[in-house]
Amino acid sequence: MMGYQYPDQVVDPGGKTWKKLNGNVPSVDTLSVKASEWNLSSVQAWLNELIPQSVIDQYHMIERELKSLVAGPAKAESLSSKGRSIAVFRQGDKRWGSTKLGFGSGTIHGYGCTMTSLTMAATYIGSANSHWPENLQPSQLTPLIANKILKKAQAFQPGTVNMYVARGAQALGMKGKDSGIGTKIQQSDLQTIDQCLRQGGLVLAHVDYKKDWIGDHWILISKKMSAGEYQAIDPTYGKHMTLYGSPDGGVQAQSHVVLYGRNSSWVDKTPENVKRYRVVRYLTLHEADTKK
Structure with a gap:
């Protein structure tokens, strides 16, 4: 565009490149914009064209976090009447991470996602x-x-770190109902998850991120935030995250998956494995003295 054989790669105010670039813009006198055209909806539409959806998702995630900080500790409408809150633990915490898990040789840090979530x-x-x-x-x-x-x-199974999950829930004073080992869950299972959360329960979710569809990690779903968005706690990181009812835009929903991780699952940069989370099995958890 400049027509220079040897560009100097410099843009000085008032210099040749500066003047050349300005020559491609109409003068201020020739610009005419009707103020009525610049209303809120037109500005929003313009921004939507310029800003990637991933950035918009990240903005909404931060907005939710800021609102929760202003409002104080969030409580779902269906939370227990006992006045408790969920303690957040990280399985690799130095206070217990190196401890042998169950009856096996592996540690809580390496294999304790199920136990930490429970x-x-x-x-x-x-x-x-x-x-x-x-x-x-x-x-x-x-x-x-x-x-x-x-x-x-x-x-725990004899000689291993593997847990009988429903029995583990019972040992910790809860009532757990498993969706089934090896059972392919359906979209209708999301209704069961929603009902559990409404009734004041929690959901232990088995997520797959290696695409072998047998489940690689357990996390705890604590509440439904809005249509298609759920708050969960990941014991690997000891942090809250968001699961979604559909994958990131442009990616097709998959059979036998009810919730997904996305680029915006964390407020800050989401780890690659978390982006690939797919809930393929779950355990509904209720207080032991309920009939649910």
Whole structure:
């Protein structure tokens, strides 16, 4: 465009490149814009054309977080009447991460996602039973204590770190109903998840991110925030995240998956594996004294 054989790669105010570039813009006198055309909807439409959807999703995520900070600790309408809150734990925490999990040789850090997620749930809807230390309150539970409770209750398979998940939920004072090992869940299962959350329960979700469709990791779904958006806690990171009822735009929804991770699942940069989360199995969790 400049017609220079050897461009100097410099744009100086008032210089040749500056003048050349300005020559492509109409003078101020020739510009005519009707003020009535620049209303809120036209500006919004213009911004939508310029800003990628991923950035818009990120903005809304930050907006939600800021509102929750202003409002104080968020409570879903259906939360328990016992005045508890969900304790957030990270399985790699130095206080318990190196502890052997269950009856195997692996550690809580390496294999404790199921147990850590159940422990977080139990701080909220769990209740003491014969497997618990005397006088221990649910709010005092940690993955370290829960590991001992679960071993006492024989909730781990012999010689392994693998847990009988529903039995583990029972040992921690909850009632758990599994969608089924190897069962292909359907879109209708989302209604079961929604009902559980409305009734004050929580959902232990098995997510797949390696595309072998057998499940790679467990997280805890704590509440439904809006249509198609759910808050969850990931024990790998000890952080809240968002799951969605559909994958990122342009990606086709998949059979036997009910919720998805996206680029905007975290307020800050979402890890690659979290972007690929697909809920392929779940366990509804309720207080042990309910009939649900």
